[in-house]
Amino acid sequence: MTAHVVVVGDVLLDRDVDGTTTRLVPDGPGAPVLDETSSVERAGGAGLAASFAAASGARVSLVTALADDEAGARLAGLLTGLGIELFPLPVTGGTTVEKIRLRAGGRTLLRLDRGGGATPADPPDAVTDLVAGADAVLVSCYGNGLLRVPGLRHALAGAGGPVVWDPHPRGPIAVPGVALATPNEGELRALTGDDGGGRRLAAATRGAQRLRQHWRASAVAVTLGADGALLSHAAAAPLVLPPPHGLVPPPGADPCGAGDRFAATAAIALADGALTSEAVAAAVTEASRYVAEGGAATRRPRAEPHDVVAHTRAAGGTVVATGGCFDLLHAGHIATLEAARRLGDCLVVCLNSDASVAGLKGPGRPLTPQADRERVLRGLSCVDDVVVFDESTPEAVLSWLRPDVWVKGGDYTGAELPESALVERWGGQTVVVPYLGGRSTTATIAAVRDGGRQLEGAS
Known part of the structure; x- marks a missing residue:
């Protein structure tokens, strides 16, 4: 049975704006001008943790606070588009928290932070x-005040399954009895007031014991970056868990989001009885x-589709x-x-x-x-x-x-496509193209398992 994980925490809207810099502003102290080539929005904070949990196959419900503004609406759309069930608490005042990164090369x-203040x-x-x-509750605290709401804390104290608490130095202490707290080393020092002096493992052990006792938590897992947890x-003795062989992150790898991935994975495992x-x-x-696979960069648009799309749009073409x-x-x-390719000037396969x-x-x-499927698709002349x-x-x-046009095969109808409303938001159109009958991956697999039975219509 699919585990049901409830994520509770502060959400924010992350936006990465990528571009090129070829000149400086004429009226400033040497600041670069960013010519935007692409941008991507995604759910951050507890929304990122919920996204990870949903991508792992769990049934995910998200309890959060959403301001009634345009950014909040976009955030809600991103989350529900991932199959996440939203339970937004009523709020007064404030605006959706946004983190906007301007990127080049x-x-x-520069990062621009704005919003907040919702109660x-x-x-x-x-x-x-x-x-x-x-089956399990993941508390993803980002210090914006949600986890201080008395009624919510009372609900968390009565959780039916194990509670994983991913803390923030600005946030409140965990409710008593959590199964696992997951601070990183910096958060641990801030939460315990320990300066982290001495050998690294000794400092992590000392801080984890203090936090476990202070919070009355069953366990504390301190994440150690590339060294595991x-x-x-x-x-009596702590358990040190290094990364598996071959998964040690390379020097300079972007760890952004790794803590959310860690906490979400732990919560799902506990929900499954681990x-x-x-x-x-x-x-x-x-x-x-x-x-090791690229971290946050894998959740940003890749360079190649941006180049293809940007070139097509610059030429006044249609993106399919x-x-x-x-x-x-x-x-x-x-x-x-x-x-699909005949409907426009470039075709990007998702x-x-x-x-x-x-x-x-x-x-x-x-x-x-995945790598083989991608390589085969890139080898087709109709795929850009x-x-x-x-x-x-x-x-x-x-x-x-x-895209200007979003295409599905003829075994779909418009009523079955949740993407249709999304595509219409930017003036795009969803269309259905004829589907070649008698062919499907599922049927192919079944035919092979049935002793090589020839598919209908195949030769």
Whole structure:
């Protein structure tokens, strides 16, 4: 049975604006001018943790506070597009917190933070019941005040499943009895007042023990960056869990989001009945893999689709996109891709990642690894580029790609496409192209397992 994880915490809207800098402002002290080439919006804070949990196949409900403004509406759209069930608390005043990064050449030139000040109300009974019935609860604190709401803290104290508390130095202490707290070293020092002096492991052990006792937590896992994590629990000696061989992040890797990945993985593992040590080991593995594979950069638009899209738009052309798993490429796929390409001047394929395919299709899928599926698609003359996404639906990637035309095969109807309303927001259009009957990956797999039975219409 799919685990139900309730994420509770502060959400924010992350926006990365990428561009080029070729000149300085004429009326300032040498500040560069950024010529925007692309931008991407995604859910940050507890929204990022919820996104990770949803991408792992869990059923995710998110309890948060959302201001009634344009940024809040966009944030809600991004989250629900990932299949996350939203439980927004009523708020008074304030605006949605936004973090806007201006980037060039892979580097952040400037970050603009704005918004905040919203005051959330106590949760309704539905939220209290939701938390009480969860298989696990992940508290993702970003210090914006939500976790200080008395009614919400009361609900968390009565959670039915294990509680994982990912803290922030500006946030409140955890409710008593959490199963696992997951600070990094800097957060641990701020939360305990310990200067971290002495040897690194000794300092982490000392701080974790203090925090566990002060918070009355069952366990504290201190994340150690590229060195994994240290788990302080009932045993006399701490458990040190290094990253698995081959997943040690390279020097200079971007760790942004790794803590959210760590906490989300631990919460899902505990929801599935894992021991705390097993949950932390799984969290180390997934957080290390996330950073080793590019970390936050993998959640930003890739350079190639931006170049293709930017060039097409600069020439006044039409950008077309389609999506799918493309596990075993067959004639039906080719027919859809060729028809899609004829509708515009470039075709970008949104490809489900291995994790996304597994969540959609179940155990044993995909049969073909993500890198191979991407390479095959790039080799087709009708495909101009490919972008891989981790979520169960392509709505997040569509929100930054913003195609003029979004194409699905003829086995879909407009009523079945949740992407249609999203594409219409920027004036795009969703269309259906004829589907070549008798061809599907599922049918191909079934035919092979049935002793090589020939597919209908195939030769």
